[in-house]
Amino acid sequence: MATTHIHTHTDVHHDDHEHEHHEGNFWTNYIFSQDHKVIAKQFLITGIFWALFGGTLSVIFRLQLGFPEMSLEWMRPLLGGWITPEGKIDPEFYLALVTMHGTIMVFFVLTAGLSGTFSNFLIPLQIGARDMASGFMNMLSYWFFFLSSVIMLSSFFIETGPASGGWTVYPPLSALPQAMHGSGLGMTLWLVAMALFIVSTLLGGINYITTIINMRTRGMSFTRMPLTIWAFFFTAIIGLLSFPVLFAAALLLIFDRSFGTSFFLSDIYIGGEALANVGGSPILFQHLFWFLGHPEVYIVLLPALGITSEIIATNSRKPIFGYKAMIGSMLFIAILSFIVWAHHMFVTGMNPFLGSIFMLLTLIIAVPSAVKIFNYVTTLWKGNIRFTSGMLFSIGLVSFFLTGGITGIFLGNSAIDIQLHDTYFVVAHFHLVMGSASFFGMLAGIYHWYPKMFGRMMNEKLGYVHFWITFVGVYMVFFPMHYIGIAGFPRRYYSFTNFEFASGFTDLNALVSIAAILTLSAQFIFLFNFFYSMFRGRPAPANPWNSTTLEWTTPRNPGHGNWPGEIPAVYRWPYDYSKPGAKEDFIPQTVPYSETPESNLPHENELIKLESSNGNAIVVEGDKH
Amino acid sequence: MTTLIVVLGVVLVLMILYLIFRISTLVSVAKSKKETDVDSSNSTNALLFIVFMILGLGGFFWYSFAHFDSYTLPVASEHGALTDKLFWITMAVTVVAFVIISIIKFVFLYQYQYKEGRKAKFYPDNHYLELAWTIIPAIVLALLIFTGLRAWNDITAPASEDAEVIEVIAQQFAWTARYPGKDNVLGDYHYQKIDAINEFGLDLTDNKTFDDFKSLELHLPKGKEVLLKIRAKDVLHSVFLPHFRVKMDAVPGMPTQFKFIVTKTTEEMREETGNPEFNYELACTEICGQGHFSMKMNVIVHTEEDFAKWKAEQESWLSQNPDYLKNVPAGLRESAMIKAGISAETGMKFTQGDFGTAVGSN
The missing domain is CATH 1.10.287 (Helix Hairpins)
Known part of the structure; x- marks a missing residue:
């Protein structure tokens, strides 16, 4: 039977643990650590660095857009020749800023920083495992990411500057060094860094999937997994299937750039000469890119949604509404995410018939997304809501997901997209629904699991201030962009002075820039809170949020192996909050039904027999003393 | 000096903020208030959400209606x-x-903000809902x-048979238009034939090219279907005609197209908007390099009669560049000269020294 099988598994890990319990030195404990918790923190700290870096880039180009008359001479010590003699940002460097902001935020912050941190940290803790299936591969995953980061960062220090053809790096622009400076060495570094990044993601993803399938503790059936784990599981699968396609695209682009092939190049006359390349197709690259690019949106978003589900249920003191519907909608989103990619390409010259197919599929994906929003709102209904910092950011996510998701209905409609494509409407849409929503999911996760990560509490008051400035700030940055987009302002424009139709809105653009500066500044409140609390925060109780899931049964600072004794067994789903009849308003997953006769539902009483027949109840008795 | 003062000021402000933070932390410790306790800030946060909702939705509707014309x-x-x-x-x-x-x-x-003693409703699902x-x-x-x-x-x-066919060619960082001339058919081109003067890459062995002409502005007729043929020479670009709701990428190696019918001439639009300076514009909306933001073409919409008149006034490309006659196969030269509107003596001048010296000091 399945239950006995699981039982033997745990025994094996128990032995592992005894074996692993040795003191390492500084290098093996903190640098080349194989402990999933340390690796998670490494991803987190690197992610925070990149978030600040990417955010700063955006503020620099917002200065140009919001205050085109302003002299940026004062940035010359930092940017040197990228400030023109007139004290403006060089137009080509502007494009580099836009490109690197996108690349860094999408991949390094919201993929590695979010998935890397929370998949690593929470999967073993929430399913009851000592560590990842392969600690070594997990360590490699971080160090490939680190290497990739170093290479990407180094492209800022070369003469021709970093890649600057947009984060989508469409050839031929990205393939021809004569088209712009950034397509030279900067683009080579971009491609190498991304190749390493993909290796890192795949190593991580394989580990997440293997761990979730094989290493769940006794009783942790799939339907008893927290939604966070479900989200990480789907995310890892999507990543595993789609990132290799980007790898192929990057490889072919490298061939085109360096070895004279013509995968994406054809009929080009540039710099006074006709190139020999014929037969390639730039559209092919777009297909390959968006075959990753669109699932990537969900790679970024699903973990944030998982984290939010957990935090909203905990702090509403209610079970998440429609647990199975939530899993179903995530599954549906995961599948659909693979067959909507060409909605990014309605007006690229792709066959219009394909356009209509992709429009149909795209709007279908709105249905499971809507279900998720309704389920979140219903979870709040008749709750007993505590506004912790984590809860505030989760609510912020739901708000952004709604606001940004709704504009997706416009853009998914190919007829309407003709006008809106590549305008600020698109910028507003994806920054809200994917950028800000996922970013808020990440912050929510940090606030919520900080006590488990560092054994101390973050300051709640500072968390509130951080939330309100950021929440209002993000809306002030991205909401006005809808108007600017409806007016037809194209994105990636260095200035709007050349066009009559796009000459207005200097007021809104200035407002957006001021809000962006304010929002970035507010993040320093978070940084202070984060590092200060690490050393001076109030020591965290074992289960500060009165949560049901397994990670809160570990000691305050769990060592390598997570639980000092045997791994606890699981008897119930993770959302037994405010169960009628129960003494407390939460029942941890480790409490068997046999101990809670007062709150059991009829079908749960029948499960009691199963609990005692395989001896689990005895284990729990032991834990209690 | 000012930099120093600014830096000192910032440091001072940060120190004051830190002090306030420390004091408030110490005060809360002295009051022995546990931070996890649900305190008054819970209801403050709940109230702030209502304030945010009212201001947010209010601002949204106010701006959307009050500034409707500007966006x-x-x-x-x-x-x-x-x-x-x-x-x-x-x-x-x-x-x-x-x-x-x-x-x-x-x-x-x-x-449903936290209230002491209240228990949340256990409501895990409802299939009907x-x-x-x-x-x-x-x-x-x-x-x-x-x-x-x-x-x-x-x-x-597909566009109708009698649509006005116009080609728009994109390159870093300019647009040019090619019109089919009197035969209403655009001639063949090949990218290998592009040079500094033959910027369309016209294939002069095709007799349809002879009367094609070039324009740096996009002239369009009102009320007649226009089929825009779009191509790019170097990298991706995108034709964006905001007032016509037209957008289509220009792709090197893969010609694209977009058909549409314009309903208002430039003059009519100037009256409607009350702006005598109004001009239709064509912008690039696919990142194409340094000059992306300045890649503009002026668009002029005529009535159908004015458009026909304008078209008739244009000189063919070949007549502007008669030295390219030498690239026309000998058997076609005569018809080329007629179609392009080149006088016999000009034609003689540029073809006599064929394969020799006469070509192109000027």
């Missing part, structure tokens, strides 16, 4: 009127949903999809 571009094409209609229908549907869900969400946050909000959005979306599909199919359907 809506006048529309001047047949399909544009239709896609605009779809846009506003979608807007109506989604704004209703958005407002309802937002209000419910924020009101729940306020109404879930079914309802799966099916209702699905139906609404299906309606939007079908209206959108019909519009899309019409817009992308």
Whole structure:
């Protein structure tokens, strides 16, 4: 039977643990650590660095857009020749800023920083495992990411500057060094860094999937997994299937750039000469890119949604509404995410018939997304809501997901997209629904699991201030962009002075820039809170949020192996909050039904027999003393 | 010096903030208040959500109505009127949903904020409810999809036979237009034939090229279907005609096209907008390098008669560059000279020294 099988598994890990319990030195404990918790923190700290870096880039180009008359001479010590003699940002460097902001935020912050941190940290803790299936591969995953980061960062220090053809790096622009400076060495570094990044993601993803399938503790059936784990599981699968396609695209682009092939190049006359390349197709690259690019949106978003589900249920003191519907909608989103990619390409010259197919599929994906929003709102209904910092950011996510998701209905409609494509409407849409929503999911996760990560509490008051400035700030940055987009302002424009139709809105653009500066500044409140609390925060109780899931049964600072004794067994789903009849308003997953006769539902009483027949109840008795 | 003062000021402010933080922390410790206790800030946060909702929705509606004219571009094409209609229908549907869900969400946050002693309702699922909000959005979306599909199919359907064919060519960082001349057919081209003068890459062995002419402005007729043929020489670009709701990428190696009917001449638009300076514009909307933001072409819309008149006045490309006659096969030269409108003596001058010296000091 399945239950006995699981039982033997745990025994094996128990032995592992005894074996692993040795003191390492500084290098093996903190640098080349194989402990999933340390690796998670490494991803987190690197992610925070990149978030600040990417955010700063955006503020620099917002200065140009919001205050085109302003002299940026004062940035010359930092940017040197990228400030023109007139004290403006060089137009080509502007494009580099836009490109690197996108690349860094999408991949390094919201993929590695979010998935890397929370998949690593929470999967073993929430399913009851000592560590990842392969600690070594997990360590490699971080160090490939680190290497990739170093290479990407180094492209800022070369003469021709970093890649600057947009984060989508469409050839031929990205393939021809004569088209712009950034397509030279900067683009080579971009491609190498991304190749390493993909290796890192795949190593991580394989580990997440293997761990979730094989290493769940006794009783942790799939339907008893927290939604966070479900989200990480789907995310890892999507990543595993789609990132290799980007790898192929990057490889072919490298061939085109360096070895004279013509995968994406054809009929080009540039710099006074006709190139020999014929037969390639730039559209092919777009297909390959968006075959990753669109699932990537969900790679970024699903973990944030998982984290939010957990935090909203905990702090509403209610079970998440429609647990199975939530899993179903995530599954549906995961599948659909693979067959909507060409909605990014309605007006690229792709066959219009394909356009209509992709429009149909795209709007279908709105249905499971809507279900998720309704389920979140219903979870709040008749709750007993505590506004912790984590809860505030989760609510912020739901708000952004709604606001940004709704504009997706416009853009998914190919007829309407003709006008809106590549305008600020698109910028507003994806920054809200994917950028800000996922970013808020990440912050929510940090606030919520900080006590488990560092054994101390973050300051709640500072968390509130951080939330309100950021929440209002993000809306002030991205909401006005809808108007600017409806007016037809194209994105990636260095200035709007050349066009009559796009000459207005200097007021809104200035407002957006001021809000962006304010929002970035507010993040320093978070940084202070984060590092200060690490050393001076109030020591965290074992289960500060009165949560049901397994990670809160570990000691305050769990060592390598997570639980000092045997791994606890699981008897119930993770959302037994405010169960009628129960003494407390939460029942941890480790409490068997046999101990809670007062709150059991009829079908749960029948499960009691199963609990005692395989001896689990005895284990729990032991834990209690 | 000023830098130093600014830096010192910032440091001072940060120190004051830190002190305030420390003092408030110490005070709360002295009061022995546990931070996890749900305190007054819980209700403050709940209230702030209501304030945020009122100000946010209020600001949204106020700006959307008060500044309607500043963010809506006048529309001047047949399909544009239709896609605009779809846009506003979608807007109506989604704004209703958005407002309802937002209000419910924020009101729940306020109404169900923590109260001591109250127990939340254990409400794990309700299949009817879930079914309802799966099916209702699905139906609404299906309606939007079908209206959108019909519009899309019409817009992308093949152009009619007698459409005015105009070619727009993109390169870093300029647009040029090629018109088919009197024969109304664009001649062949090949990218290998492009040079500094033959910027279209005209293939002069094709007799359709002889009367093609070039324009640096895009002239369009009102009320007649225009088929824009679009190509790029170097990297991706995108033709964006905001007032006509037209957008289509220009792809090297893969010609694209877009058909549309303009409904207002430049003059009519100047009257409508009350702006005597008004001009239609063509912008690039696909990142193409340093000059992306300045890649502009002026667009002029005539009445059909004026357009025909303008067209008739244009000199063919070949007549402007008669030295290229030598690239025309000998057997076609005569007809080329007639079609391009080159006088016999000019023609003689440029073909006599064939394969020799006469070509192109000027």
